[in-house]
Each structure stands twice: as C-alpha cells, then as structure tokens.
Amino acid sequence: MNELREKTCVVTGAASGIGHALATAFVEAGARVVLADVDESRLAESAEGLRRAGGDVLAVRTDVARAADVEQLAGRAWETFGAVHVVCNNAGVASDAPLWESSLAEWEWMIGVNLWGVVHGIRAFVPRLLEQGVEAHVVNTASIAGLISEPGLGAYKATKHAVVSLSETLRHELALRRAPIGVSVLCPGFVRTRMADASAGAAPGAPRARVDAAHRQALEHGMAPSVVAQRTLAAIREDRFWIRTHTDWEGPIRTRALDVVDARDPATRTKPQAEERRT
Numbered sequence: 001m002n003e004l005r006e007k008t009c010v011v012t013g014a015a016s017g018i019g020h021a022l023a024t025a026f027v028e029a030g031a032r033v034v035l036a037d038v039d040e041s042r043l044a045e046s047a048e049g050l051r052r053a054g055g056d057v058l059a060v061r062t063d064v065a066r067a068a069d070v071e072q073l074a075g076r077a078w079e080t081f082g083a084v085h086v087v088c089n090n091a092g093v094a095s096d097a098p099l100w101e102s103s104l105a106e107w108e109w110m111i112g113v114n115l116w117g118v119v120h121g122i123r124a125f126v127p128r129l130l131e132q133g134v135e136a137h138v139v140n141t142a143s144i145a146g147l148i149s150e151p152g153l154g155a156y157k158a159t160k161h162a163v164v165s166l167s168e169t170l171r172h173e174l175a176l177r178r179a180p181i182g183v184s185v186l187c188p189g190f191v192r193t194r195m196a197d198a199s200a201g202a203a204p205g206a207p208r209a210r211v212d213a214a215h216r217q218a219l220e221h222g223m224a225p226s227v228v229a230q231r232t233l234a235a236i237r238e239d240r241f242w243i244r245t246h247t248d249w250e251g252p253i254r255t256r257a258l259d260v261v262d263a264r265d266p267a268t269r270t271k272p273q274a275e276e277r278r279t
C-alpha cells in the first residue's frame with residue numbers, strides 16, 4: 001500500500017510507546033487514525049495531542065484481551081470512517097520470572113493481552129477487510145522474543161512466538177485467497193517505552209511488569225519508538241512481512257534456527273546481556 005493519505009489506520013496500545021509512535025506517524029502521513037487502549041486517561045491525552053497536530057482521530061477505550069471490546073472497536077472504526085485499511089495489533093505487556101515462578105495471574109495477563117489481543121484483532125477485522133475488498137494491511141507486534149528461546153521472559157516469549165507463527169499463517173492464508181491484504185510482523189529489540197512500568201490495573205494483586213535492573217536499563221537506552229514506527233510504515237508501503245529493527249540479535253536468531261534444522265540440543269546459555277544490546 002503505497003499511499004496512506006486518507007486511509008484509516010487502527011492501532012491498539014496507542015496511548016504509549018510504539019503504538020503512540022505508530023499513530024503519530026500515520027497522522028503525519030495524512031491518514032485517519034483509530035486509537036485503542038485500555039488506559040483511558042492516557043488514551044484521551046494521546047488523542048488530544050494528535051488532534052492538536054491536525055489529526056483526524058477517534059479514540060476507543062478497548063481491552064484487547066476481551067473479544068467484545070475488539071468487536072466494538074472494529075464496529076466504531078467502520079461506523080465513523082466507513083473503511084479500515086491498516087490494523088496494528090500492537091498492545092502488549094511483559095513480566096519476567098522463571099517459567100515455574102510466573103504466577104497464574106501473570107500468565108493469564110500476558111496471554112490475554114499479547115496473544116488473545118492479536119487473535120481478537122484478526123477475528124474482528126479480517127472478515128470485514130475481506131468483505132470490504134480493497135487493499136489493506138495487518139501488522140502484528142511480536143518481538144525479537146518471538147524469534148529466540150534464550151533464558152528469561154519465558155511466558156512473554158511463548159506469547160510472542162505464537163504471534164510470529166499466526167502472522168506467518170495469516171499471510172499464507174490471505175495470499176492463497178488472493179486477498180488484497182498484506183501482513184507484517186514487527187519484531188523489535190529494546191525500545192524506549194513505558195513497558196517496564198506496565199500493570200494490569202490498580203486492584204490489589206493485579207499483575208505488573210517484573211523486569212530486572214539490566215532489562216530496565218536496556219529499555220531506557222533502547223531505540224526511539226518513532227524509528228520503529230517509520231520502519232513499520234516503510235514495510236506497509238513495500239508489503240514486507242518481517243519488520244526487523246535491531247541487527248544485534250542476528251546471532252541468537254541464527255543459532256536457534258540452526259539448532260532446529262540440525263536437531264541440536266540447545267546449548268546451555270547464560271541470560272542475554274541486555275545492557276550489550278541497545279541498538
């Protein structure tokens with residue numbers, strides 16, 4: 001899709017970080033934007049800022065872990081703008097603990113937002129995009145964590161591997177149908193966002209991001225979200241599947257892929273040195 005001007009782009013997790021940067025880049029490209037996020041006050045701030053910058057935006061409070069919310073988001077988008085051309089299933093959360101120490105609530109939180117969020121996005125939007133019949137594009141936000149299996153962030157990585165896999169399948173299935181709908185999967189390394197401060201709400205016992213000091217530092221020194229957004233827009237325009245932003249993870253990705261090809265047991269690895277991976 002070469003031209004984004006006058007197109008309608010939906011972004012989940014749009015109140016912060018990568019989602020906010022995507023929404024900003026779409027507005028700058030002349031698109032209309034539907035912003036979705038569970039954080040109502042940040043969502044309102046984000047929408048207000050984009051309107052002041054001249055954007056034609058609609059904000060819809062959405063919990064992507066709830067199918068009914070995402071259905072309603074799709075309905076509001078079509079009702080308001082009459083068409084949708086880009087869907088970014090981007091909302092996501094992370095918490096780090098050894099697999100057996102992640103609580104059930106943490107597992108459910110991450111699977112709910114990171115995996116069900118993308119599933120609900122596909123189920124709510126793709127049938128409508130197929131019916132609409134015009135050129136469109138779906139971007140699912142995974143992570144480098146969806147391409148490697150090093151120690152740490154086990155539950156998060158499980159959800160992101162799933163997002164990579166379902167994005168590949170979605171691309172194949174739409175291509176077999178000759179649908180004019182492109183698919184990309186966004187796999188960034190560390191990006192400077194609020195991810196380390198995420199929580200599932202203020203209720204006592206609600207899960208919140210657990211990240212160690214090195215990981216927090218790597219996020220603080222990560223890539224600017226605006227750079228990730230520009231690469232994403234370029235991939236949409238060029239209809240490229242893989243959106244890779246960080247080159248410094250190629251070694252672990254290659255090692256894991258070759259382990260699979262050669263049926264080699266994974267070598268015991270130390271936790272990746274987050275502070276060495278900042279680009």
Ligand SMILES: NC(=O)c1ccc[n+]([C@@H]2O[C@H](COP(=O)([O-])OP(=O)(O)OC[C@H]3O[C@@H](n4cnc5c(N)ncnc54)[C@H](O)[C@@H]3O)[C@@H](O)[C@H]2O)c1
Binds near residue numbers: 188189
């Ligand atoms: N920051 C990184 O280093 C990094 C790296 C790789 C992938 N990612 C992925 O990028 C995506 C965006 O994260 P970010 O880094 O911008 O983090 P962020 O915390 O700055 O933004 C995430 C947004 O998602 C929203 N959100 C959380 N739960 C939600 C729900 N149930 N429904 C709707 N919205 C919800 C939050 O309110 C927040 O506004 C995530 O999928 C994340 O896994 C981030």
